[in-house]
Amino acid sequence: MRSSALRVGASLLALTAVMAASGPATARTASDRPGSARPGTTWSAGWAAPVQRPSEGFEENWALKGFADQTVRQVVRVTGGGTAARIRLSNLYGDEPLRIAGATVARTAGGASVEAGSVRRLTFGHRQSVTIPAGGETASDAAPVRVAPFESLTVTLYFAEPTGPSTFHAQAYAKSYRAEGDHGADRTGAAFTAYTHSWYYLSDVELTGGSAGRRGSVVAFGDSITDGFGSSYDANSRWPDLLAERLAAAGTPRPVLNSGIGGNLLLHDSPWYGDRAGARFRRDVLDKPGVRSVILLQGLNDIGFSEVDLPTYKPNPQVSAEQVIAGYRELIARAHARGVRVVGATILPFKGAEYHTARSEAKRAAINEWIRTSGEFDAVVDFAAVMAAPSDPQALDPAYDSGDHKHPNDAGYRRMAEAIDLGVL
Template identity: 45%
Template sequence: MNRPELPRRARSTVAVLALVVSAVLAAPTAASARTAPAAAPTAVTAPTAPTTSVVTWGASADRLDAAVPARTHRIVVHTSAGGSGLRIRLSNAFGEQPVTFGRAYAGVRASGAALVPGTNRALTFRGAASVTVPPGGSVYSDPLRGSVRPAADLAVSVYVQDAAGTATGHRMGLQTSYIAPAGDHAAEESGTAYTQRTTFRYYLDAVVVDAPRGTGAVVALGDSITDGAISTADANRRWPDFLAERLRNDRRTTLKGVANEGISGNKVLSDGAGVSALKRLDRDVLSQRGLRTVILLEGVNDIKATPAPTAAQVIDGYREIIRRSHAAGACVVGATVMPYQGWEEWNESGEAVRQAVNAFVRESHAFDAVVDFDAAVKDPAAPAKFLPAYDSGDHLHPNDAGMKAMSDAVDIGGLRCDR
C-alpha cells in the first residue's frame, strides 16, 4: 500500500493523532470482564456525533517465548478503520503468572522505531498508568481523545514492569517491531533505545477506535495464508490488508475495520500451532469490537496432517464456527481451501478431502456467502496446483500477487447479511 512521505505525515500529525487522554474507561468485552473487576465510566462531554467502537487492527494471541521483565516493546501496527478514542487491548491469555505493564504509549511511527515528534501520548487503564493483568486475562486501555487516520502506521510502546513464565503475543508478524532491552522507554519518541528487532508482537492483540455509527468490522479467521506467510514483510501485503484497502476505498460499504486473526499452522479441529480455531473463536474473533462478518479460511492444515480428519469432521468444525458466530450476530463467509499440490504433504487422499470440503463450502448454503479462493488462484491446466503467477514457490502459500487476487475475489457486497 502507498504510504505518505514523512514530511507530509509530520505536517499532519496533530490532525492524525491528537492523543489526549479521556477519562472514560472502555467497556470490557465478555472475555475481559471475566478477568477484571467492573468499574463505572466517568461522565464526559457528549460526542458531537454518535459513534461505534470498531477494531482497526488485530493479531491472534498465542504462546511466545519466556516473559522478560523490565523491558519495553514498541509494536508497529497498520490501521484499517479510522476514528477517535483509540484504545489498545493487552493480553495475558497464555501466561501462567500475572503481568504488570508499567506504562503504555501510542504514537505515529515515522520510520524504524522512531516516532513523529509530538505524537507519542500516554495511555491509561481506569485512570492509572500501570495495570496488572492476571493469567488468562486481557485489559483495554482508556480511550484517547483525538483522531486516527485509516491506513496509518502507529507504534504502541509497552513497558513490561514485571513478568515471568510464558509471554503472550503473536508469532508471525510480517512486520518489524522493536525492543528496548533494559528499562522504561515507552515515552521516548526517539528509537535509539530500541536496539533489538523482532517480528513477534508481544502482548498487544487489538487496537480499537470509535468510528461513525454503523461502521462495522470484518475478522479474517485463518492459518498461515491469512497470517501473510511468504508475502513481503513490512509492506502490508497480506490478503486482509488488500481487503482493508478495498473496503476503505468503497463508499458503498460501512465495513471499514479489518482484524487479521490468522495463525501460521493453525487447524480447525486440533491444537498445534496455536489452539484450534474452535477453541480460539471466542477470544480472537467474537470478542472483537464492531464485528459484523467472519471470513473463514481454515482447513488445509487439518487436511494435510497425518493422520488427517475426514471431510465430514472438517465440515462439522465449520458448522460449529457458523453456529457460534451466528449466535453472536455475525455473518460468516466461507472460503474454499486453496490447492497445494507440490507441497511435501500433498497426496491424492488429501486432495479428495479438499474437494469434498470445497463442495460443501460452495453448495451447502450453510454460509451466508462464499469466496472461492480456490478458483481465484488455481492453475486451470492443473487444478490441484497454484497458478504459477500466484505461487510463492512453496506451492502452498500465495505470493503478493496471489494475496491481491484473493482479496479481489471477495464480493464486498456479499460481506453483509441480515443478522
C-alpha cells in the same frame, strides 16, 4: 475544633486517593472484558491479532524468554479511524501475573520512531501501571490520538520486572522493537536496537470518534494464508489488508480484522499454532466490536498435517472431510446465533507442498464441493478456482506462489482480495 478536624479528614482522604492513583491497577480476568473509563463511549475495531502460547515459532522471537527492565515498541496499521484509542493486552497464556510498568501510544513516523508531539501516556483505571492476572486481559483508558484509516500507530510497553514467557502472536510480518530500560516516551528509535517479527501481549487497538466502524467490522478467520505467510515484511500486503483497501476505495470503508494464526487447526489445539478454531472463535471473532461478517478459510492443516511426521505438525490424526465439514457447521451456527454472516472460502490448491498426497487432495476436493454447493454459508468466495494454475487445478498458479506451493506471494494475496464480492459483506 470541628472545622479543623474536617480539614484533617479531608486531607487524609485526598492523600489516600493520591496514593491509590499512584499504585498499579489490577486487571480482570479475560471473561470480564473491562470497558472504557467513559460510560457510553462507542468503540470500533481498529486492529487485532489473535494471541498464542509462547513458543519458538518459525523464527527467533522473545516469547519464551520474556522481558525484564526492557521496552517493547510495536507498530500496527489500523483499518479504521478515530480521535481516541485504547489498547487491549492479554496475559492469557501467562503462568503468573504480568505487570505493565508503563505504556504509550503515538503516531508512527517510521521504523521505531514516532511523530513529535504525538506520544500519549496510556492509563489503566487512571493509573500508569497495571497488573494483569495469569489468564487475564485488560483494556487501557481512552487516549486522545487522531488516526485515519490505513495509518499506523506505535504501542510501547515497559516491563520493569521479569515477565516470564509471553503471550504473543508468532507471525506478524512486521517488526517489533526492543530497548534496554524504560524508553516508552522516546520520540526516536535510537534505543531500540533489536527486533523480531512477532507481537507481544498486544491483542487489539480500538478506536472511537471515527466513521469507518459504523458499517460493522469484517473478520478474516483462518490459518497461515490469512495470517499472511509469504507476504512481504512491513508491507501490509496480506489479503485482509488488501480487502480493507478495496472496501475503502469502493466507498464502503469498514474495519477488517485479521484473525489468522499460522498452522492453526480447525479441530485440534496445537502447542505451536494456537487453540483450535472452535475454542478461539468467540474471542477472535464474535467478541470483536461491531462484527458483522466473518470470512472462514480453514482446514488445510487438518487434512495436511496427518500426511507428514514433523515435531511441530502435532497433533496430526487422520481427519476426514466429514469431520472438517462438521467443524464448519459448528462455527456457522455460532455466528448465526449472534447475527453474524459467514462467508465460506474454498481451500487453495497445494500440489507440490510437503503434505500434498492423493488422500489429502481427495479431502480438499470433497470439502470444497460442499462449501460451493451446500448452501449453508451466507456466501462463498472460491479462492481455489481463482488461485489455481491454468494447466492444473490441483496446483497453485506459479504467478501467485511464494515458493512453497501452498502460500501465496503478494500478488496472490491481492488476487484473493479481488475475488471477494464486496456486496456479500
